[in-house]
Amino acid sequence: MAKSELLLAVNQIAAERNLPREVVLEVLKGAMATVFRRMTDVGSTQAVDVEIDLENGQVRIFLQKTVVETVEDPRREISLEEARRIRPDVRVGETIRVDVTPANFAQRIAAQNVRQIILQRIREAEREFLYRYFSEQEGEIVHGVVQAVTPQGATVLLAQGRAEAILPRNQMVPGERLQPHQRIRAYLAEVRQTPRGPQLILSRTHKNLIRRLLETEVPEIYNGLVEIKAIAREPGQRTKVAVAATQPNIDAVGACIGQRGMRIQSLVHELGGEKIDVIEWHPDPAIFIAKALSPARVLTVHLFEEKRSERTAQVVVPDDQLSLAIGREGLNARLAARLTGWRIDIHSLTEALEQWLPRVEDAELRERMGEAARLIPAMQEALARHKSQPGLPWSADELRDARTFLEAAYQAYMARREAERARRKAQKAARVEAPEIPVEKPEPVLSEAEPAEGATRRVALPEPVAAAEPAPSLSEAVQEPVAPEDVEVESSLGGEAPQEAPAPVEAPLPEPTLEPVEVPLPIPEPEPVGIGETEDEGDEDEEEEELRRRKKAGKGKERRRVRYEVDYEDETWLRRMRGGRVRDWLEE
Known part of the structure; x- marks a missing residue:
């Protein structure tokens, strides 16, 4: 092939397909390697290198062969003698490139219908090139021309007609009517790889388009x-x-x-x-929310942040600004909530005063409000006047005083709420983390002092001792010890109280053996510990043993027990779920 013909063909294809010349050359080399494999019996796994010299238009084919002493497979092996003609320093076992270009290869290429192979490879290269190009453009604005409009959407030509993009109906601006041959700008939302080439999805409703x-x-x-x-x-x-x-x-x-x-x-x-x-x-959420509700004028913004997912802002606006703050069908308030990430409740000034005035009747809140508490009578009078005369505008002084009163009431209410939360949290922590006070049992000691009421003490009582051969006159005096319970029973039956026995005979008695007796001891105040907790621990041990036994026997499964607390203003709601049943009750 002549020099001019090869260069013209490569340049023409690159210009028509808008591809780099290097890509076209690689496609051409791949097509010639395929034709060479068809012409010869070279396997598909053997590497075939194609070199094209653009200066003179010459094409050369090379195979990778292994140098051996004795050739067994001529397609993959070459003798050492022939290999040293190509490269004198080659050794046995090395790989060498061998020129195997057939004679009249250019004429034989035309007979193998290489044109179709080249065009197919060029189409595949073009699809891959477009996919890589638009993958880098994903998330950016693209320019295109509307080709056709259907009920399902519109087809847009991109990159000077080299690629087709789809603009679905749900991604079109409501009320917008596109016309064929109209130039538009759209947001490239997604790029998909398909066998027929890249599929491009456009959007004109995405917020990133703005x-x-x-x-x-x-x-x-x-x-x-x-x-x-x-x-x-x-x-x-x-x-x-x-x-x-x-x-x-x-x-x-x-x-x-x-x-x-x-x-x-x-x-x-x-x-x-x-x-x-x-x-x-603005970094302050209250100021940012007030600006987000523009063009409406905002008096105050009160933030109530329980959790990240339960952030609520209570916004107060003058009565004549309420409809403007909400917007048509709630559009302005909805956009402000999306912009700030807060749930916004909008109230008129009259509604806000009706809500806060009953709250500040509490003496504690009035004390926390400080000097702003003097505005309460004025606010009550203004509220009564505007309720009796609907449509009466609020004056500038009234708006200023109302803003001061609402801010002070909100600050006082939040301060009391935080103090109450801290108190309940401290009580809960004290209940949960209170250390157990160990009750030490004293050593058994003989004592004549009476134990305190409700106390537990180990008292050593002597065993009954028999006198050694007492005299007959003293036989009635020396008797076996009687239990206190027996004495009380005899007394209750109306018997005479036992008289004091005369002194026993002095005789050597054996040393008594002490036997401990458990008597309840006083429990330290203020928090009860000891007996109740021991019983609970025993119950828990029995319950765990029962669960292990049921699991081992396969007769039941452990049911989940979920307990959670929802803290709302001054009330604590407890909910407990056991076995699919929900029980709600209020804990004082």
């Missing part, structure tokens, strides 16, 4: 001087964007809006008239 458009229109965002903190979007209706400056003396909101709103107007035009609100981000 981010990429702002990066395109606002140089400060692209350069990192202004950062986009959060985006909340209702496609086709309204979008709220929170921005913050990364360096001082930079107006983040003004940079996004542009001179006379030119920058933001281009985005509105691109999105078909969708309204865009640019809000300055």
